Amino acid sequence: MALTYYLFQVAVALLAIxxxxxxxxxxxxxxxGIPYDxxxxxxxxxxxxxxxxxVHEIYQDYYNKYRNSKAPFVGFYLFQKPAAFIIDLELAKQILIKNFSNFSDKGIYYNEKDDPMSAHLFNLDGPQWRLLRSKLSSTFTSGKMKFMYPTVLSVAEEFMAVMHEKVAQNSVLDVRDLxxxxxxxxxGTCAFGIQCNSLRxxxxxxxxxxxxxxxxxxxxxxLTGFMRSYPNLARRLGFQRNAKHTQDFYHRIVTETVSLREKENIKRNDFMDMLIALKNQKEMTLESGEVVKGLTMExxxxxAFVFFIAGFDTSSSTMGFALYELAKNPQIQEKVRAEVEEVLQQHDHKFTYxxxxDLKYLNQVINETLRHYTIVPNVDRVAAKRFVVPGNPKFVIEAGQSxxxxxxxxxxxxxxxxxPNEFRPERFSPEESANRPSVAWLPFGEGPRNCIGLRFGQMQARTGLALLIKNFRFSTCEQTADPLIYDPNSTILLGLKCGIHLKVEAI
Known part of the structure; x- marks a missing residue:
């Protein structure tokens, strides 16, 4: 009886806490006194x-409700976690660029011990992020992209061969899938050196x-909400982000690839080569002068995992949405085609890095696509120290706040x-871009923690789209969804409930 009463008191106390x-x-x-719902x-x-x-719709509705308020930020509850939802672009610039040292962390859940694959560059915070970013920055220079370009081009040419075969069989294709x-x-080729053969x-x-x-x-x-709301507790409890079959597959593929390359001394000038080189460096000196050890196998x-996932879905989604808009706007498509032909003439009809x-207008089309169909809906940050918004002493972002x-x-x-719902690539002409703050366009983030794979993503998207527009004409048909229907089950990325079906004709 006494034990029951004691347990009851403990339960009541815990419930009260x-x-x-x-x-x-x-x-x-x-x-x-900060506005919130x-x-x-x-x-x-x-x-x-x-x-x-x-998530895009949730944030859009919230932003629309408060965007005309005078508040630089409003309160938002990410499940049970209070977050500062930024409205003012000048404050966004303070966070991403001017006061980056105070806002370098993202606060995204990862578990290095129980789910090492979640501890990648996109998620990591603090000294671990700075160290890894310094180690990997050299792998994404223009020079390294130029080394990888022939590999990208060879896959793109195989893509064109498959497209011609598909078009000969059926004029209506799901371009999102292709x-x-x-x-x-x-x-797969650049990160793992493996012929994935997904095209066929x-x-x-x-x-x-x-x-x-x-x-x-x-x-x-x-439990996803729990991990976002109580990350430290979730980490102690051993919660993991990635499904076990995902962990097993990528761990097997990467370890087998590394083992084979080291055993056979295979060199491919790709991303995996760069990671292996960093792994085999006993120590390296960073720009800051700090001496650090090379990468561990984990x-x-x-x-390799985050490079594959980020490069696969974001680039393919961007390309699919771009083709959708080019099919709906044939005058824009013809302008892109004319530019591709003109640039090719200047380069002896060869696609080079x-x-x-030089495909300036195509790049404007891609930028407008990324504005209109923003793949990742937001940029996450967390404050290291208390921050009073300049000119608004009432609005304070507390230390540790998301x-x-x-x-x-x-x-x-x-x-x-x-x-904003009109597709107009001219928004990204040099003249119009100069009239907007840099933080008004954030598909890759901004500041020192912007997307490290930006150059690679642009390279494969531009190459794929340029060859597609050169070889094929895209138009809408009865199977083309208008408007597109987004999938709410997509955790973060902008996913579709169905494909993007377009009429495709070889030129």
Whole structure:
């Protein structure tokens, strides 16, 4: 009896502590007098997450509600975690560039001990991120991209051969699926040195696991929210981000690739070669003068994994959305085609690394695509120290507080981009771009923590699109969805419920 009573008291005490903690969290902005929407006790302000609304739509609606307010940021509950939801572009610039030293961390959940593959460059914070960024920066220079370009071009040429075969069989194709196969083969070759053969094999292993890695997660919505809300506790409990079959596949592929290359002394001048070189360096001197050890095998696996996933889906989505808009806007498509032909004439009708850099209008099309169809909806940051917003002493970002910069919503702000739902590549002409703050366009982030693979993503997207437009004409048909229907089950990236079906004619 006494034991039962004691356990009851402990349960009541624990319930009181949990209730008080939750109450303090959910009244965080109310106590500070900062505008916010009343949160759900579990979902926070993420109502409709993975059910009826994409993350893009959730952030867009919230931004639209507050964008005309005078507040530089408003309160937002990412599940049970209070976050500063940035409205003012000048504050976004302070966070991403001017005060980067205070906002260099992302605060995204990873578990280096139980799920080493989650501890990659995109997720890491603090000294670990700085160290790894310094180690890997040299692998993404223009010189290294030029080394990789022949590999990208050879896959692109195989892509054209497959496209001609497909068009001969059927004039209506799912271009979203085909460009995904192209980017899988490019990344698989450059990151792993493996001929994935996704273009010709619908059941190719890399294609299958590339898709599953973005859809399959270790836990459901409830525990995902828990990891985002209580990352330190989740880490102690051993929660993992990646599904076991995803971990097993990429760990096996990377370790086998590294072992084979080292045993046979194979050199390919690709991303994997660069990672192996960093692994085999006993120590290296960074620009800061600091001497550090080379990469561990687990770090090699993690970086190869994120390079594959980031390069595969973001680039293929961008290419698919670009082709969709070019099909809907034939005058823009013809302008791109004319530019491709003109540039090729200047380069002896050969696609070279220098050639793709001269495709200025195509690059504007890609930039406008990334604005209109922002693949990742936001930029995450967390404050290291207390930060008082300049000119707004009432608005304080506390130490350890999460920050959401809603890039997709900013890209659709009519005060920044008039008629934001209209596809107009001229927005990214040098003249128009100069009239906007740099942080008004954030598909790759901004500042010292921008996307390290930016050059590679641009290289494969420009090469693939240039060859497609040169060889084929794209137009809409009865099977073309208008508007496109987005999939709310996509955790973060902008996913579609169906493909992008277009009429394709060989030129």
């Amino acid at each position: 949990v209730t008080y903690t939750l109450h303090r969290k959910l009244t965080f902005f109310k106590r500070r 009343k949160p759900h006790p579990i979902r926070g302000n993420m109502d409709g997450y993975k059910k009826t609304r994409t 460009v995904a196969r192209f980017t899988v083969d490019v990344i 094999d619908e059941k190719a292993e890399f294609l299958h696991f590339g898709r599953r890695a973005l859809l399959d997660h270790r836990h459901g919505k409830l 770090e090699v696996v993690a970086q 220098e050639c793709i850099k 920050i959401i910069i809603p890039s997709s919503a900013i890209h659709h702000d009519p005060s920044i981009y008039p008629e």
